[in-house]
Amino acid sequence: MKIDYFSCLAWLRRHWKTLILFEVVACIIAGIYLFVTPPIYEANFAVSMPKVQKKDITLESATQWRLMVSSLDFMRGLQNPLNYSEGLIAGCMGQDSNANRKQLVKSLQMGLMSNGDVLRFTLRLPLKEPTAHCALLLQELVLTQLTQVYDETVAKVGAQLILDNAAPSTKFEKPGIAQSIRLSDSFIYPQIAKVFMFALILGFCVGVFVILARVKYRV
C-alpha cells in the first residue's frame, strides 16, 4: 500500500467533514455506552493459609513450616462454579443461576502473595455496596473452608502424635485475614478517557473505510 504525505493531506482535506461526522457519532455512542454500563468496583482482600510446623526429615533437629493445603490447589477449587453456596451466589449476583455462578468466578481474580502462603483475592462487580457485600461473603467462605482444612489436619496430626507417643511439640497456624477488605477509591471500569480515545480511533477507522468503500463502489 502506497502512503504519500501530500496525497494523504489532500485526501483528508477533501473528506474532513465526513470524518468529523463519524467522530461525533462515535463520541455519542461512547457517551451512551458510558451512561448505560454500570460502574465496576473492585474489592481486594488477602487470607493467610493454615500451616503446620513439621520436622525436617533430612535434618533431625530442624523444623519447617508447611502449608496444610497447597495454595494453588485451593485456588483451583475456588475456580469451580459449583463450589459456592446458593446463599453466596444470591448475595453476590442477585439470584442463583448457572450463568451467575460462572460470572462470579470470572469476576474473581486470585494470586499468591508473600512466599505463596497468602492468597490475594480481587473481586470486580457492578456497584460499590454489592461488591463490598460479596467480598465479605467470599472472605467468610474462604476462611470457613480453610478452617475446616485446619481442623481436619490438627485432628489427624494429633492422632498420629498420640499413636507415636511423641511429645506434642508440633505447632499449627490458623488461617486468618492477612489483608482486610479494601474497596477501590472509585469505579475502575469503564475508564472514561480510554473509552473516548477508543471511540475516536474507531470513528476515524470506520470513517476512512466508509469513504474508501463509497469511492470504490461510487455510491
Next chain:
Amino acid sequence: MLSIVYKNTNSAWAFLALLVVGCALHALIFIWRIPVYYLPDLILGIYLIYKLPDLNQDVSPLFFVGLILWLGYYFFSPPAPDTQYTNNFFVVLKPFLYLSILALYSKNDPQWSLRRPLTLFLYLYPCILLWNLFLVRLQENASIGQLMNTRPFFIFENNFEITFYLNCFAIVFFIYQQKQVQYFVLAALVIILSGSRSGLLSFAAMSVFYFLAVSWRQRIVALTLALAVVFYIGKGRNITAPLNSIDRVQSLQAILDHYHNSFWEILSLPFGHGIYEKIPGYICIRLPDFAEWFTGNSHNCDPLMLQAFYSRALFQFGIYITILIPLLFLLLVKKEMGWKLACIVLTPMTCVAASVGGFSNGLAFWGILLSLYAFEQVRQVNPALTATPAPTR
C-alpha cells in the same frame, strides 16, 4: 589514530570536533546525572515529525499489525488491582510502535549520507569509553584493577549502547563493504572496555557473520580477538559462575515456575497477562532488591524488573506475541535488505533482548533504522543492489 581516521573518513577535524562534543556531553551526563533514558525516543520522535512531509513509500501491511497490537494491548489489557502501583506500560508497548515506524519510515532516509558519521562513531565510541574511565579515575581515585571492573558508558548503561555500536559495525562492514580488520578490532576493544556479558553474546554472534565474510588471514585475527574478549570478560564478569546466579536467568526461571514449567500452561495464555498486570508477589520476593532498583519501592513489582525482554514479554504478551515480535521485525527488515543482511542487522537486538531491553529499547531500534537507511542510501547510489545482495566475501 588520527591518520587512520583520516584515511577512512577524510575528516580528522570532524572527528576531533565530535570527540570534544561527545566527551563534553558525556561529562555533563556523568557529573550531573541528567536523565537521558528516553533521549533516543525523543530524537526518534523529532526525526519522524521532521521527515513526515517526505513520507512517500510502499508501506507493508505489517504496519497495521503493529498498530493493532499496540492499540489492542493498550485498550484491552485487564486493569491491575486498584491497590497496586501502575506499571510503566509505555515501555512495554514500544516494540509495537517501533514495528509500525519501521513499516512506515523504512525508505524515509535522511538527505545527507550516513557513511561518514557512522564510520566516525566506530572510532569515537571507544574513545568516549576511555574518557569515562578517566572521569571515574578522577572522581573515585580508582586503581587500574577497579577500573577494569567498571562498566563505562556514553549516555546509558553500556548494554544498550553496544547494541547500537554493533549495528554501526554491521553497517560499515556488511553494507558499506569496508572490510578492514580494524573495525573488528575496534568492536572487540569496545566489548573489552565495556565488560558487558550481553555485549559479549551479541559480539560472539556477530563474529560468526564476520568470520564467514573475510579471508583466512582475517579469520585467524578474528578468532584470536574473539577468544581474547571471551577470556577477558569471562575473567572479569565471572561468566563461568553457575547460570542460576545470573539475575536474568533467575527471573526467567521464576516466570517459568509461575507457569509450573508446563509448556501447555504457557500456550494456554494466548495474550499473556496484559500490560498492566503486576508480577505475582511471590516472584517479586524471590528476586530481592530488583523492585527497589527499578521502581524505588520494594512493593512496586513492575514487570520491567524482569529485565530480559523475553521473560517480560512471555508474562505480559504471552508466548505467541513474544515469538511474533522478532519475526515481524525480521520480515520487515528482510523486505528491504534480504534474508542475510536482515539476520546480521537484527542479531544485536535479538541477542540483547535475552538480557536487557531489546525490542523495547530506543537506541537498539535506532541501530535497525540506521541500517535500513544506510542500505537504502547505498541502493540509491547503486540501483543494481537488490534486496538480496551479492555475497560479501
